[in-house]
Amino acid sequence: MPSVEKWNIMELNKNLGGKMNEAALIEMGEYLRNIKIPDVSDNTNFWLIRTMKGYFYDEFINQNYVALGWNFVTQNTSFDKMNIEILKDQIKERYEDKRPGVAINKCIRFIEEVKSGDYVLIPNSGSSEITIGILGEYYEEEFDYLEELSTIKKIENKEFEIGNIKCPYRKRRKMKKLLTISSGRLGYKILKGISSYHGISDMNEYDVDILNCLYNCYTYKGNMMYSLNIAKKEPIKARELSKLMYGITELFCNLTEEDLVTVTINLNSPGKVTVVLKEGYDKLKKGAIPLLAIYLFVFGGSGFGFEFPGLAKGIINTIEEYRTMETEVELKKEELKGKQLENYKAAMEVINMSKDTENDIDIDKVLKDLKLIDELNDSLKFESNIDFAKGIKESEE
Template structure:
């Protein structure tokens, strides 16, 4: 079957990341991390100011309330210096303002556990609300719980998408999150958050594909890195022999477990990159669908889809004469580097095409 799509989303199910905010919310040194994750929410303190009070009261009045109740700061900071106290009051006001006014639906939120050994990343799914009876209701249902239940009233519901450990996280992401305050705007670190959240995604007209290689016990050698780059280039050329690789950007984060991020602009190169990742993933992990890509005389992309693609992992390697040497090289490098290729899936229209009636 041959298809002539207009854009990459016509072929692949790829996460499209729009314009959104990114927030970091602390969990009282990890005390409430488990409660947040297991019960799908985040919360902040300073309960002496309700949502209604904050929305209907002048700024100076709110700050006066904070000044009077500074001892109720959830971080229990004992501020005595007048200048520092004024700065602390403004800081608390800004944290509350962000949580109530600036957090919005579909924003990304990141929270750390004890000692920041793990980070959970999720999407905000509700407007701000208050629940001052949460602990009572919980204990009525589970009086023997040993969980540290969060008493803070101001809350937002969250759909948690992924938890990453410090040992496996992007080192640049760890540096970015390590010095954040209780409630922080971390949108400038969105590229690092997104590449830890997704293996492949589209943002601002560009396709990002993330390949992970190496382990904590084994670093990537120069020779292996060269082989990997050659492999990627070869798969791109197999997808489209005429593609211009000068328009492809590569970002490397090569530590023990490294990250290779490939970024392609809108148009044909994104389709080429998506096709290359799809093919490479299926060569390594196995699958039931294979694809060929080409441009017609008008520069429009066309895909040829066939039904079987023998996998190489988890089953005996089939000795296909024309492909054996190439596939064996891929499998060997994949095993050596513990390659993790983006899981690219076809859209339903491509996976299960509707057959036209034949009159």
């Protein structure tokens, strides 16, 4: 993601002679010039890797890796049928493991099936928070199985506090942290998935739920996904839900074919609303992408890697105002310079697009639907994924 030049929004407004609408346009233009929708490969896998009851959780995050035990098994171990039977006896003898075949399968999975670009969930002690990351290349450290057994025994005897003992596991994969999320904000489906206590578990059936935690907008398996986080803790009222669903469905059905829009709700107060645009880009109407980007921009979305606390609330009114004006970018060259001018131009391109009667989108209705959803913000408390992930504990401090 390219770096974004920041400025003091109040100073910018002062320089523009108090024209807050132009400051809002410049902020929106910066966003539009740098948007990049994450495109998740169809071949991506999703994993859960345990942290030895949380003892290695901080080390995994701080040193950017994950690891798996059974040091006796390495990347040089032969996994052919004949050697597997010998290996079972060796694992059983050294680890007193009653199910050596299961241990071997986990090692094979970690070495051969897990790949760079896969997503991983790692839980802390008690699974009160989960860190989600992207996995990198496989490597090994020079630890033998005796060091591993010694460390495990010390943990079982509670000789060390959590975080005060080094991970002795040999088999490792690099990991880039993306987001740490409170378990209360994961949703019941993922919570069900992380109930497994295996060292490594397949989480592919929770793929969309995991991606929704990370991105407010992304493409995956040919579809485009949009999610809206609702941080309200109290029960959602019937009319709130009705207005929300009406605004969302009307907005997205105006941008693509109605039969291709589906909405799923996981509203446990807090919770999520997810919109799936089947066939994604292929079926969007001309000019839909910038409008969808504005939807995220206004409602706190972090799907493009941006967090704008500035003037997002004024964007809808600003677009409406400028659509009725004959505005020449050339007139702004004396007032605006560098990136501010480029951002202003990017915003004006969207304004001019909204005047195009051939794009088959009712812009007035889109803006009306955006306003309808925005009216619910005070009560439903829309949040970006970063803020939503903090959960109940941090938000109440």
